[in-house]
Amino acid sequence: MIFDILKLIVVFPIILVLPGIFFMLAAFGRSNAKISFFERAVLTVPFSIIIIDLICFILNRFDIPIKGVILLGSIIIFCLIGFIAYQYRFKSRGEKNKEADLQPDNLFNFSNWQTIFILLSIFVAVFIRVAYLSDTIVPSATDLGHHMYWSQTIIDSGKLPVYGMPDFIIGEHIIFAAVNLLSGVGLMTAMPTLLLLFVNIAGIFTLVILAARLFKNKNITAVMFLVAGVLYAINAPQGKYVSGGVVGNIIGDMLIPVVLYFLYRALAEKDSFFGGLFLFSLIGILYTHHLSSFILLFSIAGIIFFYLAVNFRGIFNIILAWIKIFARPFPIAVLLIALIFFIFVFMPSYFNPSAVSQATGAPTKITRVGLNLNQIEMNAGSGRLILGALGMLLIAVLAWKPKKYWISFAAGWVIISLVMAYKPNLLLINIPSDRVGNYLFLPFSILSAYALVKYFELFRKSASKFFASVLLYALMFFIITNGLSDSADAFKSKNQFQEIMETYHSAEFLSKNVDTSKDIILKDHINIAGDSFYKLFFMKDYKYPLSRGNLSRYVDPTKPREICTRDIIDDPENDTGKACLSDTGVDYVVLNAQLEGMSFEKYPSFSKVYASNYISVFKKN
Amino acid sequence: MQSKIIIIATIILFIAGIAVLFMIESLNHNYDYGKSWSVVYFSKPSDNSADFTIENHQGADENYKYSYQINGEAVSTGETEVPAGGKVTVAPPQEYEMKLQEARESVSAPNVIVDVILDSSEYKINKVIRNQ
Numbered sequence: 001m002i003f004d005i006l007k008l009i010v011v012f013p014i015i016l017v018l019p020g021i022f023f024m025l026a027a028f029g030r031s032n033a034k035i036s037f038f039e040r041a042v043l044t045v046p047f048s049i050i051i052i053d054l055i056c057f058i059l060n061r062f063d064i065p066i067k068g069v070i071l072l073g074s075i076i077i078f079c080l081i082g083f084i085a086y087q088y089r090f091k092s093r094g095e096k097n098k099e100a101d102l103q104p105d106n107l108f109n110f111s112n113w114q115t116i117f118i119l120l121s122i123f124v125a126v127f128i129r130v131a132y133l134s135d136t137i138v139p140s141a142t143d144l145g146h147h148m149y150w151s152q153t154i155i156d157s158g159k160l161p162v163y164g165m166p167d168f169i170i171g172e173h174i175i176f177a178a179v180n181l182l183s184g185v186g187l188m189t190a191m192p193t194l195l196l197l198f199v200n201i202a203g204i205f206t207l208v209i210l211a212a213r214l215f216k217n218k219n220i221t222a223v224m225f226l227v228a229g230v231l232y233a234i235n236a237p238q239g240k241y242v243s244g245g246v247v248g249n250i251i252g253d254m255l256i257p258v259v260l261y262f263l264y265r266a267l268a269e270k271d272s273f274f275g276g277l278f279l280f281s282l283i284g285i286l287y288t289h290h291l292s293s294f295i296l297l298f299s300i301a302g303i304i305f306f307y308l309a310v311n312f313r314g315i316f317n318i319i320l321a322w323i324k325i326f327a328r329p330f331p332i333a334v335l336l337i338a339l340i341f342f343i344f345v346f347m348p349s350y351f352n353p354s355a356v357s358q359a360t361g362a363p364t365k366i367t368r369v370g371l372n373l374n375q376i377e378m379n380a381g382s383g384r385l386i387l388g389a390l391g392m393l394l395i396a397v398l399a400w401k402p403k404k405y406w407i408s409f410a411a412g413w414v415i416i417s418l419v420m421a422y423k424p425n426l427l428l429i430n431i432p433s434d435r436v437g438n439y440l441f442l443p444f445s446i447l448s449a450y451a452l453v454k455y456f457e458l459f460r461k462s463a464s465k466f467f468a469s470v471l472l473y474a475l476m477f478f479i480i481t482n483g484l485s486d487s488a489d490a491f492k493s494k495n496q497f498q499e500i501m502e503t504y505h506s507a508e509f510l511s512k513n514v515d516t517s518k519d520i521i522l523k524d525h526i527n528i529a530g531d532s533f534y535k536l537f538f539m540k541d542y543k544y545p546l547s548r549g550n551l552s553r554y555v556d557p558t559k560p561r562e563i564c565t566r567d568i569i570d571d572p573e574n575d576t577g578k579a580c581l582s583d584t585g586v587d588y589v590v591l592n593a594q595l596e597g598m599s600f601e602k603y604p605s606f607s608k609v610y611a612s613n614y615i616s617v618f619k620k621n
Numbered sequence: 622m623q624s625k626i627i628i629i630a631t632i633i634l635f636i637a638g639i640a641v642l643f644m645i646e647s648l649n650h651n652y653d654y655g656k657s658w659s660v661v662y663f664s665k666p667s668d669n670s671a672d673f674t675i676e677n678h679q680g681a682d683e684n685y686k687y688s689y690q691i692n693g694e695a696v697s698t699g700e701t702e703v704p705a706g707g708k709v710t711v712a713p714p715q716e717y718e719m720k721l722q723e724a725r726e727s728v729s730a731p732n733v734i735v736d737v738i739l740d741s742s743e744y745k746i747n748k749v750i751r752n753q
Contacts, residue, residue, distance in 0.1 A: 001647040005640050012639075038624035108624040115623040122631050130638040137646040190646035194639050201635060497649040498656045505652060505660060505676075513666050601745075607732075611744040612660035619666055621730070621749045 004185050008194065011183035015175065016198060019051040019075055020044030022082030027277070029090035034271075038108035039209050045202040046258045049175055049251065050284030051078060056160065056174045057287075057346040065158030068181040107212050107221070114222040121222075125204060125229030128487045129197060129239050135495040136243035137190050140503075142525070144245020145532025148187040151176040152536055155187075163542075166350040171288030172247040188504075188536060196242045196250050203254035204229040210257040211446045213264055214406040223449040228441075231448075231483030232381040237438040249438060252292020255285040256442060259296055260303075260409065268405040270321065272328035279334045283341070290350045291431065294359060295420065295439045298427065302416020303408050310402035361430045364558045371421050371433045379421070379437035383479040384444045388414060391447030394454045410450065413443035452479075500530035502614040506590060507537040509610055510617065519587045521545035522568055527592035528615065534590075546584065569596055573603050581620065589618045652678045653706045659683070661737045661744035664710055669750050671713040673735050677703035683739055689713055690734040691724045721750060 024040045024047065035043075055074045059066050110118065139145070150168055153161045154177035160170055176192050185191045207228045212221040233239055237249045262278035265271060286293045308315050325331070342351070350356075363369045377385050395411055402408075420429055421437045429436070459472050510521060516538055525531050525547045538544055548565045555561075564580035569589065571577045580586075589606065591597040597616035601608060610617035648654050657679050664672040677683050682704050689696040697714040724731035730751045737744040 001644060004647070005643045008639060008643070009636055036624065038628065041624075041628045110623040110627075112623075115626060118627055119630055122627070123634060126631075126634045126638055130641060133642055134645050137642050138649050189650065190643045193646075194642060197638065197642075198635060201631065205631075495649070498658060501650070501652050501656065502658060502660070509662055515667075519667075607747050607749055609666035609746055609748060610660070610662040611746050613658040613742065617662070617666075619748075 004183075004189070007183040008179075008185055008191060011179055011185075012195070012198065014072070014075065014182060015052055015178050016048050016195075017044050018048065019055075019078055019082075020046070020048035022079040022086075023047045023051060026082040026085035026089065027273075029086060034273075036106075036108045042202070042205040042209050043258065045199070046206060046255050046281065046284070049171075049199070049255075049288075050281065052178050053171050053174050053284070053287050054341070056154075056178070057170075057341065060160040061345045066154060066160070066177070066181070067158050068184075071178060071181050107216060107218065110218055110222065114218055117222050118225045121225035121230050122204075125225070125233055126201065128230070128233040129200070129242065132234050132239045132487070133193060133197065133243055137193060138495075138497050138500050138530075139188050139190075139192065139245075139533060140496065140500045140530030141243060141245040142532040143247070144192060145530070145534075145536065146542075147172055147245055147247050148176065148192060148533070149535050149539075149542055151180070151192075152187055152539060155180050156539060160346070163349050166290070166352070169248060169287065169289055169348060169350065170346070171251065171284075175251075176247075188533060192245065193242060196245065196247065199250050199254050200238065200242050201229075203250070203257070206254050206257040206261070207442065207445060210261045210264070211449055213261060213268075214409055214446065215450055217453065219453045220449045223452050224445065227384065227387075227448045227452070228445045231383060231479065232441065232486055233484075234486040235381065236379075237441065241438075248289030248292060249435075252285060252289040252296075253439070253442065255281060255288060256292060256296050256299070256439070259285060260299070260413070263300065263303075264405060264409050266325055267322065270325055272325050272331055275325045275328070276330035276334045279331055279338065283334075283338045287346075287348055290348070290359075291435055292439075294431065295417075295436065298420055298429070299413050299416055299443075302419075303412040306412030306415065307402075307405065307408035310408065359431050360428050362428065363425055363430050365432075365556075367432050367434070368424065368430055369433065370424050371437050373422075375434070376418070376421055376437060376440065379434070380440040380444045381483060383482040384441060384448045387448035387451040387479065388444040390455060391451035394451055394458075395447075398454070398458075410443070410447055414447055417443050496529045499528075499614050502612050503528055503530040504533065504537075505612065506610060506615040506617055507534045510588060510590070511537040514588060516540045516544065520585045521588045521590065522548065522565060522584070522586045523590035524548045524569055524592060524596060526550060527595045528590070531590075545588075545590075546586065569600075572600075573605060587620050589620075591616050591618070652676075653680065656680065659685075659737075659739055659742065659744060661735065661746055663735075663746060663748055666748070669748075671717060671733050671735070671748065671750070672710055673737075673746065674708055674710045675701065675703050675737060675744075676708040677705060679705065679739070681705050685737050685739050687711065687735060687737045689717060690736065691717075691720050691731050692728060693732075693734070694720075694724075696720045725752075 021044050024044060028035050028040065055078060056066055059070065059074060064070060150161050150173040154173060176187060176195060179191060179195060180187060204225065208221060208224045211224045237246065237253055241249050259278060259281045262274050262281055266275035266278050285296060308318065311318055371379065380388065392411060392414065395407060417440050419426055421433060421440060424433060424436065456472060514521065523531050523534055523545050534545055535542065546565050548569050551566065553561065554563050554566050564584050567576045568580045568586055569591065572581055589600065591600055593612065593614055593616040600606060600618055605621055606618040607621055608616055609619045659679060660676045662674055664670065664674050675685050682702060684700055684702050686700045688698040696717055701709050701711060703709045721731060730749045732747055732749050734745060734747045
């Protein structure tokens with residue numbers, strides 16, 4: 001156990017930090033006025049994840065097996081290339097002295113009090129997450145089980161999987177396989193959750209550097225740690241998504257601020273190098289998560305349209321200026337390389353007309369017609385929603401300078417996110433609205449931090465200190481109590497470790513005793529904890545064993561669904577059940593011993609061959 | 622300097638978090654640690670063998686009582702001590718084969734039931750024995 005922890009402490013930086021360090025070195029040298037140490041440190045994590053993905057794509061393209069030694073060698077080669085690029089760009093050209101003279105701006109030189117506030121916020125943010133995860137750390141979450149199956153196929157085969165379905169994106173799986181290949185720490189351990197926790201914490205920092213660049217106010221930067229890291233630290237898409245293994249969202253939430261960070265800097269500073277990095281990070285997210293990419297593209301469009309709308313008179317000059325930024329060698333080179341990657345190296349599985357048409361157009365299900373205000377409040381968090389609205393008001397009243405890009409990034413992002421969540425039909429978005437709502441916290445966090453600091457500044461200058469103080473403390477009391485209410489629940493939860501281990505035991509029993517080439521297993525997903533990890537015991541096929549899913553999934557107005565997995569468990573001896581047994585060839589049924597397992601005992605066509613307190617396994621006679 | 626302190630403090634906190642969570646997972650990713658359950662299963666569920674296994678994950682040594690029945694008729698009873706975290710495989714008694722043959726005269730595929738009892742918990746498994 002101690003050895004495994006040490007291995008993770010060594011391997012996490014190799015996978016999640018080292019490639020990014022050398023990428024940043026090649027991009028910005030050792031010290032650069034354009035970017036501070038803090039930003040470089042934060043950006044190493046997202047760039048490392050993107051680079052590891054790209055390395056695996058190249059290995060796979062040339063049929064080089066993705067194995068531990070090869071991956072480590074590839075990372076070392078990448079680092080060498082990065083170092084050579086750094087030498088060429090910053091040393092050979094005599095920029096050494098110039099480079100040393102450049103001092104990055106002081107956006108991140110915090111005062112002692114700001115530093116203490118930030119450290120406290122980070123401590124609480126990490127503590128709440130660790131406390132919550134301590135009750136869910138044994139792998140059991142449904143999404144995590146599904147994703148780990150694909151990561152295990154990479155580990156076992158040394159190749160990237162062919163999914164055959166647009167539901168999964170390769171960038172969600174490579175990183176887990178990479179850590180396993182280098183450390184040997186298995187996927188059915190705490191490792192995947194710890195990796196997601198790392199990415200989740202890195203996501204707080206990426207949001208912070210975006211806010212720092214937008215507002216250029218160190219107080220707002222410091223408050224961002226509280227708003228993004230501490231408030232609603234457990235609610236989706238934070239702690240619950242880490243433990244739930246919602247991989248794409250967690251990585252997407254880290255990458256979206258990075259893409260917008262570079263876009264903002266490219267536009268605001270008219271810097272084509274940042275424009276190229278914007279495109280590079282955008283490509284990274286395209287390979288990582290379709291929903292995050294979809295939301296991001298709409299967010300960018302919303303920001304751009306907002307800026308053009310509020311600067312309508314100068315629209316042609318603005319567009320001309322943008323063209324000048326992006327029609328430069330570096331952004332064009334990034335685009336061309338991306339094109340080559342897409343066509344010749346690896347195309348994301350969802351890049352096809354049917355997947356695009358499924359996600360666009362008029363909403364086809366009740367779950368896609370938008371969220372009501374209560375649901376929006378739950379997704380963003382009441383406190384954040386109120387602060388976000390206050391932030392919008394303060395920007396409109398006190399800081400309205402339409403030519404400033406930060407206005408469009410802060411306000412345009414919130415507006416487009418709200419439209420996507422509240423009235424998706426206006427934008428012809430046809431994806432589950434609650435998933436869209438999970439991204440509301442990003443722009444609302446930024447506006448909330450702005451609102452908190454500006455509100456405080458405003459009332460410090462007010463004539464009546466008494467009323468100012470009462471209002472401020474009332475607001476802070478509400479924000480803190482509301483924002484921490486979900487975290488309080490984290491300490492009351494009860495773990496399901498025994499149930500999960502009984503599920504694992506039944507899977508182990510079956511994996512040793514069934515012939516997977518002919519025996520078909522049907523398990524229940526509704527009432528069995530950790531069942532999605534069943535497939536990792538067999539590693540036969542993504543859809544092996546069969547599973548009875550949530551009942552709502554069987555009723556789909558857009559397309560007919562198979563119903564036999566439901567009907568067999570419902571009653572295997574009525575006509576429908578018998579027909580289903582014949583069609584599917586099910587030999588074993590795995591059920592919760594206290595629920596369906598009790599009723600299944602009465603069916604003479606099945607024998608109960610395995611009985612524990614929690615799980616019953618039935619074999620067809 | 623402060624920004625370096627923030628990054629370093631975050632790394633230290635994360636490493637501490639990793640260590641704590643990994644240890645909690647490793648301890649609990651175990652059939653016995655902090656748990657109280659038992660399991661009974663046929664050692665070879667897909668053939669006609671009536672051998673069964675009892676695994677004890679109750680946290681202490683336990684004495685399990687069991688009985689064999691064929692078509693609801695008691696064949697034999699017994700008990701076995703299973704150490705904490707251990708397992709014991711029980712083979713059917715000598716009279717089992719004879720009783721099975723007798724049952725086959727009336728039913729082509731007799732139903733063998735193994736009933737294991739620990740305190741108030743009952744673990745019942747069964748198997749239909751067919752001619753092979």
